[in-house]
Amino acid sequence: MKHDDRASAELLEVLELTREFFEREKTRGLQNISMSHETWTALETAVEKAHVAAQQKHTTQKDAARKDIVSKDVALLLRDISALTSGCEKCHLAQTRTNLVFGQGNPNAKLVFVGEAPGADEDEQGLAFVGKAGQLLTKIIEAIKLKREEVYICNILKCRPPGNRTPTTEEIACCMPYLMKQLEAINPPIICALGNVAAHTLLNTTAPMNRLRGRFHKFGQALLMPTYHPAALLRNPDYKKFVWEDVQMIQKEYEKV
Numbered sequence: 001m002k003h004d005d006r007a008s009a010e011l012l013e014v015l016e017l018t019r020e021f022f023e024r025e026k027t028r029g030l031q032n033i034s035m036s037h038e039t040w041t042a043l044e045t046a047v048e049k050a051h052v053a054a055q056q057k058h059t060t061q062k063d064a065a066r067k068d069i070v071s072k073d074v075a076l077l078l079r080d081i082s083a084l085t086s087g088c089e090k091c092h093l094a095q096t097r098t099n100l101v102f103g104q105g106n107p108n109a110k111l112v113f114v115g116e117a118p119g120a121d122e123d124e125q126g127l128a129f130v131g132k133a134g135q136l137l138t139k140i141i142e143a144i145k146l147k148r149e150e151v152y153i154c155n156i157l158k159c160r161p162p163g164n165r166t167p168t169t170e171e172i173a174c175c176m177p178y179l180m181k182q183l184e185a186i187n188p189p190i191i192c193a194l195g196n197v198a199a200h201t202l203l204n205t206t207a208p209m210n211r212l213r214g215r216f217h218k219f220g221q222a223l224l225m226p227t228y229h230p231a232a233l234l235r236n237p238d239y240k241k242f243v244w245e246d247v248q249m250i251q252k253e254y255e256k257v
C-alpha cells in the first residue's frame with residue numbers, strides 16, 4: 001500500500017472510531033459531551049466524505065484493471081487474426097508479394113484508418129502506410145492532435161497488387177474477411193476510409209468521393225468518414241482542403257467518444 005493510501009485508510013479508521021465512541025457514550029446516557037452540534041455534523045460529514053473517496057478510488061482501480069484486461073484481450077485477438085492471415089494464399093497476390101501487410105497500431109484505438117492496399121515500401125517492410133503517402137498520413141494524424149501510435153492503420157487488401165494497380169473485386173472479396181475480423185476486434189467508434197476503394201468497399205457504394213466525403217456514414221456501431229487517399233493528395237494538392245475539413249470533423253467526434 002502506498003504512503004497516501006495508508007494515510008487515508010488510517011484517517012478513515014480514526015474518524016470511524018471517534019464517531020463510534022461518541023455514539024456509544026450517547027447510548028450510555030452521557031449527557032455532557034462537550035461537542036457542539038456543528039462539530040458533530042462536521043465529524044459525520046468527514047466520515048461520509050472519506051467513505052465516498054475510498055469507494056471512488058476502488059472503482060477507479062477496478063476500471064483501470066478492466067481496461068487493461070480488455071486491451072490485452074484485443075491485442076491477443078489481433079495477434080490470432082494476424083497469425084490466421086500469415087501465409088494466406090486465398091488469391092494470386094500471394095505469389096507476387098514480398099510481405100503480407102496486416103496493419104498496425106493501438107489495439108484499443110478509437111480511430112482506425114483503412115486504406116486501399118500496400119504499396120512498394122509497405123510490401124518491402126511489411127508495415128502499412130510507411131512510404132510517402134504514409135508520411136503524409138502521419139502529418140494528417142498529427143494535425144488533429146493525435147499520435148500515430150494512438151490510432152490503428154490497415155488496408156482493404158493485405159498484399160500488394162503488382163504495380164499498385166487497383167484491387168480487383170475478386171481480390172477484395174477474398175481479403176475482406178480479415179479486415180472485418182480486425183475491425184470487429186478493435187471495435188472503433190470512428191473509421192476513416194482513405195480513398196475510393198476503401199470507401200466503396202466499406203459503404204457498398206460506387207458514389208464518387210466528392211459525394212461521399214464531408215459527412216459521417218453509419219458502419220455498424222461506428223461512424224465512418226470517407227476522404228481522399230493521401231496518395232491522391234500527393235498527386236492533387238487541391239484535395240488538401242477537403243481532407244482537412246473531413247479530419248477536423250473526425251477530431252470533433254473523437255473528442256466526444
Ligand code: SF4
Nearest residue numbers: 088091158159174175
Ligand atoms: S490479398 Fe488477402 S486474400 Fe489475397 S493472398 Fe493476400 S491476404 Fe490472402
